[in-house]
Amino acid sequence: MSTYRFDRLLAPRSVALVGASARERSFGGAILRNLRRAGFAGQIWPVNPNHAVVADLPCYPAIDATPEPADLVVVASPAASVPGIVAAAGGFGCGAAVIVTAGLGSEPGSLGYATREAARAHGLRLVGPDCMGLAVPGARLDASLLAEAPPRGDLALISQSRTVAAGIVAWAAARGHGFSAVLSLGQALDVDIADCLDHFASERTTRAILLSLDGVADAPKFMSAARAAARAKPVVVLRTGRSDPSRPENAATHAGMLARPDAVYDAALRRAGLLRVDDLDTLFSAVETLSRQRPFPGKRLAILANGRGVGSLAVDRLADLGGSLADLSPETHALLDETLPATGLAASVSWRNPLDLGADAGGDRYAAALAALLADRASDAVLVINVPTALSDGGEAVAAIAEATGRHRRGSFRAKPVFAVTMGGGADDPLKRAGIPRFATDAEAVEGFMHLVRYREAQDDLMKTPDSLPRDFSPDVTAARRIVAAALAEGRTWLDPQEVTGLLAAYDIPTLPLQVVPDADAAAEAAWPVIAAGGTVALKLVSPDIVHKSDVGGVHLDLTSEAAVREAAAAILARAARDRPEARITGFAVQPMLRRPKARELIAGLADDPVFGPVVVFGRGGTAVEVIDDRALALPPLDLRLAAELIGRTRVARRLKAYRDVAAADEHAVALVLVKLAQAAADLPELRDLDINPLLADEAGVIALDARAAVAPLATAARRDAGSGPSHARFAVRPYPTEWERRTTLRGRPVLIRPVRPEDEGMFAAFFRTASPDDLRLRFFAPVRDFNHAFLARLTQLDYARAIAFVAIDPAVAAEPDGTMMGAVRLHADANHRSGEFAIMIRSDLKGLGLGRALMRLMIDWARVEGITRIDGQVLRENRAMLTLCRALGFAIRTDPDDPDLVRAELDLAAAPV
The missing domain is CATH 3.40.630.30 (Gcn5-related N-acetyltransferase (GNAT))
Incomplete structure (x- = not known):
């Protein structure tokens, strides 16, 4: 239902409170106090059959006994009563309801399920249950359990957790940051994160959105709303539960093991263009930055401090986070030479970034240096640090920073951002009045700077034009679907090696020739032509029950004779019988050995996430792939730009470059494999997991040495769009139609x-x-x-x-x-x-x-x-x-x-x- 009736939810003319009470520690009592304390200008109608008056207000016995249907109904009554109250509110014509009551559940037959169905029957919007409520400071509305009313501002806070919401609001209030709205969604039976993102993306009093996220129920809806919101304004996300070490259920492939839940969430948030932070401290740093500074182009930072040590700490943190230290221009050097000697610095000082003004730097020195750096086109932002010393007046320095920044803004079409690290503050803070973000430490300030850099880079990434795919790339989708359908018809969940080779060939992914044979004699016969030509072969176990062949010694390499092939086959069968006696052995795969000594071993594949569906996995390959854990994930569909960005987020990307006598690998070919895998996920919704490990890459291109693929029937029949074409319901981001x-x-x-x-x-x-x-x-x-x-x-x-x-x-x-x-x-x-x-x-x-x-x-x-x-x-x-x-x-x-x-x-x- 998205933003339907959000006007009655967030800008109500009347509020009915069901479960209103005069008891100080009751939900109904706390919410009533907050409504009145905030100065809500509309009607407040307490509802409770046990009282005629509550807190000097007339109290009504039922929701449909109020003078007229309330725009907003707040429900703080026992769980068993909630479905009936919601049904009565909807039937009476109320617009929206906030349910703070907990313990309703959501499964069929539960109180929560009955509540949702009752609301849907009348188009009543629901927030909650089990939530903190909502507050809209601009409307003087506080229908929440928050300890203090949020101050008015331009940040919208959307939180699934009510305690995290309360913590953020309390922190922000203590530091003078305000909100356009605060919503605690709780169980989110109806209004969810996507609905709120849609609303606040276009809401004119909101400049940035803060999102406390635990999980996503409807991935396509969330991703669509998130991508739209990120194009409109900054969205900062704090995800709770990110340290959950669990792996995806039934993950049998390397790709599946690498696609841990939080890593998939990270890929989804990155794809949407959202700015993710890892903890409350970092979120608060983002709040400080976003509340006082708009995003800007570039990432070159000039640093001004009254000590080289503290400036160097800022440089180190900047390097850790991937920022760039600006090189001051010759013109700026000359300007500093001209203006600063008079302040007491030696004329021989070397003007390097970070700029050290000395422990005795006063306001005049800060003002002159800051003016020079603000005028310098070789930097994109300035960080000013003032630490207390016995040789200077910190208050004087702060005032000078504020004044110099103000002069710059008044005289510039596009003012350069300024960030400050100083002590003090308070109600009469010159930096606050000047709209300069103030931080307690250099690390926090640099993080704040990088928040805006990353947001701007994410916006740029969203707008980049990808390279075109090769015009001769046309996958044989019919052949691929035939392979998958044959396996499903036989009730199999894994494709055999020959089928996997055919699947990769259908998408023009280079592979080694492979023969699947039933026994040792057939393996020796298949190996003979390669051996006779002077080559060697690899022998691999084929079993639908043993996915990782190396776990049971199921791979033997560099076999040079028929006898060696037979001996290897016998050894493989003996080890499998000992370690996995229940496993079905269907034969062996015989492949020629490939000699590419300077090739890099990579992994490329698909994993199936229960929330976001297909996920593309890339990283360093080999048998120890999970131990090395050098991987990056991305949601399909992919183009070549997104694939290149995926490769660049791994450590192995550096090994793809040229070094010593090793030529650079063909990164374009690697990226093209990732795009083709993403396309296969779109064409073959029954394809659930696919590993290419290793995928060899060198200057000659790529080749898949080993691969496996799992399939499963769709849970529901695929919907057909416009009479043709498969449904992409499993995709979180809808692919090209x-x-x-x-x-x-x-x-x-x-x-x-x-x-x-x-x-x-x-x-x-x-x-x-x-x-x-x-x-x-x-x-x-x-x-x-x-x-x-x-x-x-x-x-x-x-x-x-x-x-x-x-x-x-x-x-x-x-x-x-x-x-x-x-x-x-x-x-x-x-x-x-x-x-x-x-x-x-x-x-x-x-x-x-x-x-x-x-x-x-x-x-x-x-x-x-x-x-x-x-x-x-x-x-x-x-x-x-x-x-x-x-x-x-x-x-x-x-x-x-x-x-x-x-x-x-x-x-x-x-x-x-x-």
């Missing part, structure tokens, strides 16, 4: 219509360059000249769970490898996924071809499949051709109430013919 690609002919002209891809940015740029000014004005309602990367990225990088854009391409134009863009249509759904806004643009020389109708019909079909019930868009009144098309498709046309030059075209899909 191949099933919506169409080829058609319009008046004898071939046209390819397909969903837009991120790598289409160049094609869009070329399209806009050749479009006429009138075409652009009809599309954007104003002259547009700057089609920069950020603008184009927003048109081409889509969350397919919320939006679609179809591009029409003329494939017959040989001058362009991908053809020439003819036009495009897009539809963006609202947060509730019930309505969507469209826009369309066709090249003027192609009008009359029927292209607009084809694009609009495909967009309407997509909306129907997605459950969208209403489509609307703005059209210039003079655009008669577009209005004629809209009327022909069943759109209703009405004047835009905000602009007489525009009309709104609206289509009710429930009433429109299919």
